[in-house]
Structure formats: structure tokens, C-alpha cells
Amino acid sequence: MTAGGTPKNGSANGSGGDSPDQPRTLARVRPPLDPNNRVVAITGARSFLGTELIKQLEADRRYRRVIALDIRKPELSLEKTEYHPLDLTLPTADGDLAAVLEGKGVDTLVHAAFLSHPTHASEWAHELEDIGTMHVFNACARILPARVVMVSTTMVYGASPSNPNFLSEDAPLAGNRDSRFIDDKVRAERQAARFADEHPEVAVTALRFAPILGGTISNWFTRFFARPMAPVLMGYDPLLQFVHERDAVRALEIALAREARGAFNIIGKGVLPYTTVLALMGKLPVPLPHFLARPLSRALWMTQVFDSPPSFLDFLRFLCVADGSKAKAELGYAPRFAIKRAILDFLGVVGDDDGAPDHVRAQG
Amino acid sequence: MSRPEDEPESPTGSTLDGVPDAEVPADAADLDLDPIADVYGEEFLGGEAVVPPGDYGPPIPSRLPDSEQVSSEMRELERRVRAHMTPAFPVEPRRRLPLRFLWKRYRKLAMRDRSDFVDEFGRDPLQAARIAPLLDFLYRQYFRVEAVGLDNIPDHGRALLVANHSGTLPYDGAMVMHAVRSEHPSRRDVRPLVEDFVFHFPYLGTFINRIGGVRACQENATRLLERDQLVVVFPEGAKGVGKLYKERYKLQRFGRGGFVKLALRTRATIVPVAIVGAEETHPMLSKITWLAKILGIPYVPITPTFPLLGPLGLLPLPSKWTIHFGEPIDLPAEYGPEAADDRILVGRLSENVRSRIQSMIGTILGDRRSVLLG
Numbered sequence: 165m166t167a168g169g170t171p172k173n174g175s176a177n178g179s180g181g182d183s184p185d186q187p188r189t190l191a192r193v194r195p196p197l198d199p200n201n202r203v204v205a206i207t208g209a210r211s212f213l214g215t216e217l218i219k220q221l222e223a224d225r226r227y228r229r230v231i232a233l234d235i236r237k238p239e240l241s242l243e244k245t246e247y248h249p250l251d252l253t254l255p256t257a258d259g260d261l262a263a264v265l266e267g268k269g270v271d272t273l274v275h276a277a278f279l280s281h282p283t284h285a286s287e288w289a290h291e292l293e294d295i296g297t298m299h300v301f302n303a304c305a306r307i308l309p310a311r312v313v314m315v316s317t318t319m320v321y322g323a324s325p326s327n328p329n330f331l332s333e334d335a336p337l338a339g340n341r342d343s344r345f346i347d348d349k350v351r352a353e354r355q356a357a358r359f360a361d362e363h364p365e366v367a368v369t370a371l372r373f374a375p376i377l378g379g380t381i382s383n384w385f386t387r388f389f390a391r392p393m394a395p396v397l398m399g400y401d402p403l404l405q406f407v408h409e410r411d412a413v414r415a416l417e418i419a420l421a422r423e424a425r426g427a428f429n430i431i432g433k434g435v436l437p438y439t440t441v442l443a444l445m446g447k448l449p450v451p452l453p454h455f456l457a458r459p460l461s462r463a464l465w466m467t468q469v470f471d472s473p474p475s476f477l478d479f480l481r482f483l484c485v486a487d488g489s490k491a492k493a494e495l496g497y498a499p500r501f502a503i504k505r506a507i508l509d510f511l512g513v514v515g516d517d518d519g520a521p522d523h524v525r526a527q528g
Numbered sequence: 529m530s531r532p533e534d535e536p537e538s539p540t541g542s543t544l545d546g547v548p549d550a551e552v553p554a555d556a557a558d559l560d561l562d563p564i565a566d567v568y569g570e571e572f573l574g575g576e577a578v579v580p581p582g583d584y585g586p587p588i589p590s591r592l593p594d595s596e597q598v599s600s601e602m603r604e605l606e607r608r609v610r611a612h613m614t615p616a617f618p619v620e621p622r623r624r625l626p627l628r629f630l631w632k633r634y635r636k637l638a639m640r641d642r643s644d645f646v647d648e649f650g651r652d653p654l655q656a657a658r659i660a661p662l663l664d665f666l667y668r669q670y671f672r673v674e675a676v677g678l679d680n681i682p683d684h685g686r687a688l689l690v691a692n693h694s695g696t697l698p699y700d701g702a703m704v705m706h707a708v709r710s711e712h713p714s715r716r717d718v719r720p721l722v723e724d725f726v727f728h729f730p731y732l733g734t735f736i737n738r739i740g741g742v743r744a745c746q747e748n749a750t751r752l753l754e755r756d757q758l759v760v761v762f763p764e765g766a767k768g769v770g771k772l773y774k775e776r777y778k779l780q781r782f783g784r785g786g787f788v789k790l791a792l793r794t795r796a797t798i799v800p801v802a803i804v805g806a807e808e809t810h811p812m813l814s815k816i817t818w819l820a821k822i823l824g825i826p827y828v829p830i831t832p833t834f835p836l837l838g839p840l841g842l843l844p845l846p847s848k849w850t851i852h853f854g855e856p857i858d859l860p861a862e863y864g865p866e867a868a869d870d871r872i873l874v875g876r877l878s879e880n881v882r883s884r885i886q887s888m889i890g891t892i893l894g895d896r897r898s899v900l901l902g
Contacts, residue, residue, distance in 0.1 A: 325724065325728050326724070326745075328743070328745045328746075328747035328748050328751075329648070329649050329650070329742065329743065329747070329748050329751070330648070330747065330748075330751060332747070398730060398731075399729075399730020399731040399732075399733075399734065400730060400733075400734065401734040401737075403646070403650045434645070434646075434648070435646060435648060435650065436644070436645075436646060437642075437646060437650065437652070437734075437738070439642075440639075440642050440644065440646070440652075442638070443635065443638035443639045443642065444635065444639065444644060445635075446631045446632075446634055446635040446638070448634075482728075483743075504644055504645075
């Protein structure tokens with residue numbers, strides 16, 4: 165983490181034009197962010213949020229240029245977006261990223277290169293999420309964009325019996341025991357917080373999204389709910405929270421448009437008990453006693469039959485619901501879609517079968 | 529985010545919240561831009577040029593220098609327009625459901641005794657409405673609860689009800705809730721705060737949550753009080769429900785005075801509540817701690833009927849209850865919110881409330897002649 169330190173007395177000066185005896189920060193006085201002439205770089209451009217954001221920025225004339233970074237090119241018709249390949253798992257990724265962004269006048273960097281789904285290749289995931297975030301912030305320390313927006317998840321709070329019903333942004337990032345998937349995201353968040361402390365001139369925003377659900381997204385939860393059956397821990401029925409994918413993209417757009425520092429919970433409207441979610445989706449609940457569920461889940465995970473690690477069971481047992489009032493007050497984001505709409509959109513149910521009981525539908 | 533007091537809450541519990549857009553922030557207009565209008569401006573959406581009908585003769589051949597180039601430019605423009613008009617989120621039924629009819633049936637069956645809307649703390653209005661007759665039976669016929677001093681509860685605004693805790697199973701919270709809902713003129717809702725071991729007890733905790741219980745912690749209580757709700761707390765906590773019969777009606781330590789801090793910070797009045805009769809529902813003679821440790825609960829109770837009669841022993845004894853709502857203590861009128869940080873003051877105020885409730889209990893006990901008949 166040495167390169168994440170102070171940008172003064174920089175060793176490799178790529179931009180040129182600085183005299184060596186001048187403090188580097190003076191030489192790199194950034195032009196103020198022009199709200200009608202924005203240049204945005206997006207890591208993880210092929211992720212759901214990255215792709216949708218590029219679509220929105222392509223259509224928004226306040227954004228002059230978009231730099232998409234990922235290992236593969238986004239499948240979009242691009243006009244003002246230029247694509248550069250970037251593999252954050254490479255040891256030289258920070259230098260590569262800085263070289264791509266240097267001199268392009270990037271005012272905002274969106275770091276969305278995170279996995280939406282736990283993988284058995286946990287070493288690789290660690291390199292991508294934890295070390296990759298380090299690379300991204302190293303590059304940020306070099307190019308010093310005005311804003312950095314990082315994508316995170318409310319799962320960093322962890323599901324725990326001592327959680328209040330609504331976790332605020334100040335709640336400790338407890339993560340989850342033996343879940344490297346969430347652990348890596350917690351570490352990424354800590355790096356973002358450290359970078360924000362070290363570089364007060366950069367506005368660092370972390371958006372902690374509640375599990376995103378909707379018609380097009382694919383992530384941990386959509387795969388989990390794509391099965392016809394779902395485990396239920398006997399006697400436990402926690403409240404779940406989902407954010408609609410359109411709300412999620414809108415929140416990301418708002419975070420680009422507004423300067424807001426710190427972490428924000430991006431949530432959807434309303435909560436529903438887990439078993440009600442299953443009933444709405446028409447999934448068959450499989451009740452399991454807790455002492456049986458964990459070893460079973462571990463065995464299924466180890467043999468790669470089931471793609472949810474055993475630590476996921478905590479989210480089916482205890483609360484992990486976030487409070488969105490800070491995002492509403494400081495970011496100006498309030499969800500528009502109710503949780504039920506997110507579920508129905510996920511199912512692709514449109515029109516007649518909106519899940520309403522007959523007497524409600526009869527009333528119109 | 530749903531606000532409980534604003535949300536429509538029909539007794540059948542079904543709200544059509546499938547429709548979006550109830551709550552748009554006032555400043556959202558400048559953020560949520562129509563992509564087409566934003567790129568092409570308002571003129572793009574303007575009406576077409578109206579050509580009056582008439583005979584205009586043969587079409588005039590184009591005199592533009594390179595019509596091939598123009599048409600390719602037109603095609604390109606068209607492509608761009610179409611690209612921008614493509615909805616960002618195509619509505620495609622991604623998951624074609626097999627046996628759609630069966631699925632609909634199953635879903636209806638699965639949703640039968642639950643509503644598709646719960647308030648932000650997890651109360652299911654349908655389940656709460658279903659359990660109301662049972663609570664009413666317990667309240668009127670079984671425990672024959674006599675509620676005294678209900679006019680001490682404000683008709684609106686926040687208030688913190690502080691009650692003594694007893695009776696092995698948390699019937700007292702349910703009875704306080706039902707007393708205010710059925711006998712108070714405003715029919716207000718009371719949210720009981722439930723201590724952790726009950727709240728995380730399998731089935732029981734979930735059930736209590738669905739009918740209105742909330743996990744006891746400062747954050748939850750603050751949120752409820754800031755929404756001007758009535759909250760009932762049992763500061764004795766697990767020590768209160770788990771005390772032995774020989775210690776009945778002796779109030780335990782009131783936690784660490786958290787409820788006083790809460791009242792001071794949220795500017796809520798405190799209403800002391802004395803509950804008499806709940807101690808005798810499950811007179812605990814002894815408790816087994818080693819077995820409890822294995823089961824992960826604080827204690828396994830030994831009562832005259834449990835475990836002797838098996839599950840039947842879980843039936844409460846039909847003691848006669850009295851719930852006395854005392855004079856409100858208006859802490860915010862005397863102290864500012866900063867007093868919450870004065871630990872000695874908090875301890876003293878907490879002790880005051882405790883002795884007030886203890887003396888209320890003493891008065892009721894003095895008037896009571898029989899446990900079962902009152």
C-alpha cells in the first residue's frame with residue numbers, strides 16, 4: 165500500500181512538464197470539474213451496473229467522454245465511449261490503469277469491477293476485488309480525479325442477530341464469518357475509506373447496494389431464486405430487502421452527478437419476509453433445521469453442486485436490512501420501486517398476474 | 529422506504545404496491561432526464577410539419593451533391609435515434625415459467641395466510657388481524673384483564689411505556705398491546721420491544737415479529753419513537769421473565785437505564801405501567817441451566833405443569849390480570865437531550881421509574897384477594 169500514499173514527490177512522473185524541485189501537487193492543479201463536459205472512466209464496464217451506466221452516459225450530453233475498462237469489451241454500440249482492456253488481477257494493473265487515464269482529463273472514476281456472485285476460485289476473486297481495488301486507488305492517487313464512486317453492497321454489514329432493523333452507514337462492517345466473497349468487499353471498502361482520508365481533495369463515494377433484483381440483472385440472488393426450490397431455516401424468517409435494478413442505475417447516475425462523500429445505502433422500497441418472497445415467486449420452500457443446513461450447504465458448496473457458500477445461510481436466518489435515509493438526505497436518491505415490483509420484474513410477470521389476490525384486482 | 533403511519537394498511541393486508549412511483553424526491557426532476565429529450569432537445573419531440581393536401585406535381589429530383597452519402601448519413605442518424613430509443617431495460621419474460629397455471633395456483637396457495645406487504649419492522653397486517661381474536665379471547669375471557677388509567681396514554685405523539693416483565697412467556701407485551709388497541713379511545717398501536725432471546729427463538733420470534741414485536745435495541749426504539757409511535761419496553765429484560773416464583777413482583781435491575789437515555793434523546797414522555805397477574809401464568813419453581821446451555825436458550829423452566837404435563841404444561845394459568853397505566857413522567861420538560869450523557873442522572877431517573885412501578889404494583893397487590901379471581 166505504499167503507492168496509495170501521498171502523491172507528493174512522485175517517483176515516476178508520467179505527465180511531464182513538472183520541474184523536479186516543485187511539489188507535485190502544485191504542478192497538477194486540476195481544472196475544476198465542468199458539469200457539462202464530464203469525462204468518466206468505468207472499471208468493470210461489462211458488469212451490469214457498468215453496462216447500464218454506459219448506456220445512460222452515452223445518451224447524456226453532459227458527459228463528453230466515457231472510458232470503459234474491463235477484460236472484455238462491452239457489447240454495446242458505443243459512440244463517445246472508448247474501450248481499453250484492463251485486467252485488475254495483473255500485478256501491473258495500477259500502472260496500466262494510470263497510463264490509460266493519464267492526460268485524458270478524467271474527472272470521475274467509477275469502480276464497479278466486483279463480482280456479483282461468489283466463486284470457487286477464491287484466490288482469483290481476492291486478487292480482483294481486494295488487490296484490484298488497491299490498484300484502482302493507486303491509479304487514482306496518480307491521476308487524482310475529482311470524484312471516485314465505488315460500488316459496494318449492504319452485505320458488508322453481515323447478517324447478525326444483533327443487527328437493528330435498519331443498519332445505518334455508521335454500522336460496523338462486520339462482514340460474514342468464513343465468507344471470502346463478502347470479506348473481499350469489506351476490504352475494498354476499507355481501502356476506499358483510507359484513500360478518502362489520505363486524499364481529501366478527492367470525493368470518494370461508496371454506494372452500498374441492497375441486493376439488486378429485476379428483469380435483466382444476473383447475480384447471486386437471481387441465481388438463487390432461479391431454482392424451483394429454496395432452503396428455509398426452520399423457525400427463521402428474516403426480512404429481506406431488494407433494490408430494483410432501475411433504481412440502482414439511477415442511484416449510480418445521481419452519485420456521478422452530485423458530489424457526495426462517504427458511504428450510502430442504496431435500498432429499495434419496503435421489506436418482505438423471506439418466505440413471503442418465496443411464496444410470491446412460487447418457489448417451494450424446503451425447511452431444514454439449522455444444525456443440518458450448514459453441513460449440508462458446506463458439502464454442496466465443496467462438491468460444487470450448489471453455488472451458494474454456507475455463509476449465505478446467515479442471510480436466511482438474521483436481518484441484514486439497510487437504512488436509506490442518508491442517501492435520501494445527502495445524495496437525493498429515494499427508491500421508486502417497491503420490493504414487490506422488483507420481484508415481479510425478476511419473474512418477468514407482466515400484465516394480468518400481478519400477484520394480487522382476486523378481491524383486490526376486482527376493485528381495480 | 530415505507531413509513532408505517534402513512535402506508536395504507538387494510539385489515540386484509542393486501543395493498544397493490546406493484547405500481548412504482550409514490551414518492552419522488554422534489555429535486556429528482558433535474559436528475560432523471562429523458563434520454564431523447566436530453567440529446568435532441570425539445571424540438572425533437574415537436575410535431576411533424578403539416579403539408580396541406582393538394583397536387584404538387586411530379587416529385588422533384590434531389591439536387592444535393594451526393595445523395596448516396598446523404599442517405600447513408602440518414603441511416604446513421606436513424607440508427608443512433610433507434611439506439612437511444614432502445615429501452616435500457618427491455619421487458620422480456622426472461623424466465624418462461626413451465627406449467628404457468630399450476631404455478632399460479634401454487635402461488636395463490638402459498639400466499640393464502642400472508643399478505644404481500646409488511647411494515648418496515650416486519651408486521652404482517654393479515655397475520656396480525658388473524659391473531660386479534662385470539663388475543664381478544666385471552667384478554668377478555670382468559671386473563672380478564674382490567675386496564676386502569678388508559679387516559680394517561682396520549683392520543684397522539686410519541687410515548688415510551690415502561691412496564692415490569694414477568695411470566696416466562698411474553699404474554700404481558702401482547703396484553704399491553706391489545707389493551708391500548710381495544711380500549712384506548714384512539715385505538716393506537718403499541719409496538720413492544722422484544723428481548724433478543726425471544727426474538728431469535730425459532731418460530732416464536734418470527735411469529736412475534738409478524739404480529740408487531742420489534743427487536744429491542746436503541747436504534748429500533750429511536751426509529752419508532754421518531755415516527756411518533758407508542759413503544760412498550762421491559763427494562764428488566766430476560767432477568768424479568770426468567771425470575772423464580774418466589775421472587776415475584778420484585779422488580780429486577782432496570783438494565784443500564786437505556787430507556788431513560790432513549791426518552792431523553794427522542795423527547796418522549798415515559799408512562800410507567802404495572803402489570804399484575806402475569807407472574808402467576810407460569811409460576812417458575814426452578815430452572816435448568818445446563819440443558820438450556822445445550823439448547824442455546826437462557827433457561828428451561830420448571831413450573832407446576834411443565835414439563836410434567838408435556839405440551840399441555842405450556843398453557844398459562846388463567847390468573848386475573850390488572851394493568852395499571854400510571855401518571856406520565858415528562859422527562860423532556862425537565863431535562864434536555866444532553867442529560868442522556870449524564871450517567872449518574874440517568875441511573876437516578878431509571879431508579880425513580882422503577883420505584884414508581886414497584887409502588888404501583890404494591891398498591892394493586894394490596895387490593896388483590898385472589899390470584900385467580902382478583
